[in-house]
Amino acid sequence: MIANRDRRQLANGNTIPVIGLGTWKSEGEEAYQTVYSAIKLGYEHIDTASVYGNEVEVGQAIHDSGKERSKLFVTSKLWNDAVTYQGAIEALENSLSRLKMDYLDLYLIHWPNPVAVRENWQERNAEVWRAMEDLYKAGKVRAIGVSNFMPHHLRSLLESAKVKPMVNQIKLAPGIYQEEIVKLCQKEGILIEAYSPFGHGEVFKQEDLLDLSKKKAATPAQIALSWSLQHGFIPLPKSVHSERLKSNLIKEVISLTDEEMNFLDHLPDMGDAPNPDEKNY
Numbered sequence: 001m002i003a004n005r006d007r008r009q010l011a012n013g014n015t016i017p018v019i020g021l022g023t024w025k026s027e028g029e030e031a032y033q034t035v036y037s038a039i040k041l042g043y044e045h046i047d048t049a050s051v052y053g054n055e056v057e058v059g060q061a062i063h064d065s066g067k068e069r070s071k072l073f074v075t076s077k078l079w080n081d082a083v084t085y086q087g088a089i090e091a092l093e094n095s096l097s098r099l100k101m102d103y104l105d106l107y108l109i110h111w112p113n114p115v116a117v118r119e120n121w122q123e124r125n126a127e128v129w130r131a132m133e134d135l136y137k138a139g140k141v142r143a144i145g146v147s148n149f150m151p152h153h154l155r156s157l158l159e160s161a162k163v164k165p166m167v168n169q170i171k172l173a174p175g176i177y178q179e180e181i182v183k184l185c186q187k188e189g190i191l192i193e194a195y196s197p198f199g200h201g202e203v204f205k206q207e208d209l210l211d212l213s214k215k216k217a218a219t220p221a222q223i224a225l226s227w228s229l230q231h232g233f234i235p236l237p238k239s240v241h242s243e244r245l246k247s248n249l250i251k252e253v254i255s256l257t258d259e260e261m262n263f264l265d266h267l268p269d270m271g272d273a274p275n276p277d278e279k280n281y
């Protein structure tokens, strides 16, 4: 049994609710309504990013929900246009101003290798990280981390970091199990958030997973989220429908055997995680 208030601990001792609400591709009134409903349904963890273009609506919904700020865990991410120390400081100020907040619970470097700095991403990340460390020390962000970092990006950052990233948010779903980076994060004590925990909706088309969910008398969403939680990840499911929002905040982890976990790790036809060294942004 898990309660929606169950939390995992970050390396700095802060805690994070085990399931978060994803908000990518949710904009305007839809983003507002989704976040507002989700908080009313019991979500305490909201994931946004400056590039999603919805921080204003996410922040407004949080304020209007009447939920105490200290009872919520809010994450945003620094986008690829921030490539310098000062750029990173300003990016956080702009996110806070759009969200109408005075701090974030978690701030992440969204992407390790922006196309504009492809020749010197190592320096950009070290520089931006220095700013993140200062924002963390100043209390503007209560935890700092990265997203889409593969082993070579993480190892490079760890060479100069004074504060170790506390989170790596990466694409993880049945059939998209990035074992090498998962193992490295676990070894370094970096908590892993699973973005696109339904493979952006692909899991619902996989006959093998649908069969397993019937066998376990569970929904496919429950199976995918249980796979994530059993691996120790923090899944960030996204939905704009209140019934799905409610059911995605699962109350019970379906216990999966080693064989079932292994089967889900290697579920075919789910595609791959994006390659941050090749994407054109």
Ligand SMILES: NC(=O)c1ccc[n+]([C@@H]2O[C@H](COP(=O)([O-])OP(=O)(O)OC[C@H]3O[C@@H](n4cnc5c(N)ncnc54)[C@H](OP(=O)(O)O)[C@@H]3O)[C@@H](O)[C@H]2O)c1
Residues within 6 Å of the ligand: 021, 022, 023, 024, 025, 047, 048, 110, 147, 148, 169, 170, 194, 195, 196, 197, 198, 199, 200, 201, 204, 221, 236, 237, 238, 239, 240, 241, 244, 247, 248
């Ligand atoms: N750091 C990064 O680079 C990065 C990248 C991608 C995503 N993320 C984060 O991860 C979050 C989730 O990822 P995602 O948005 O790609 O996709 P996802 O959560 O894997 O899947 C969302 C899709 O599944 C559908 N869905 C949700 N719950 C369902 C249910 N119970 N039954 C059937 N269908 C269901 C949704 O439809 P409806 O909305 O119509 O219900 C939507 O089409 C994002 O919103 C974002 O916060 C981060």
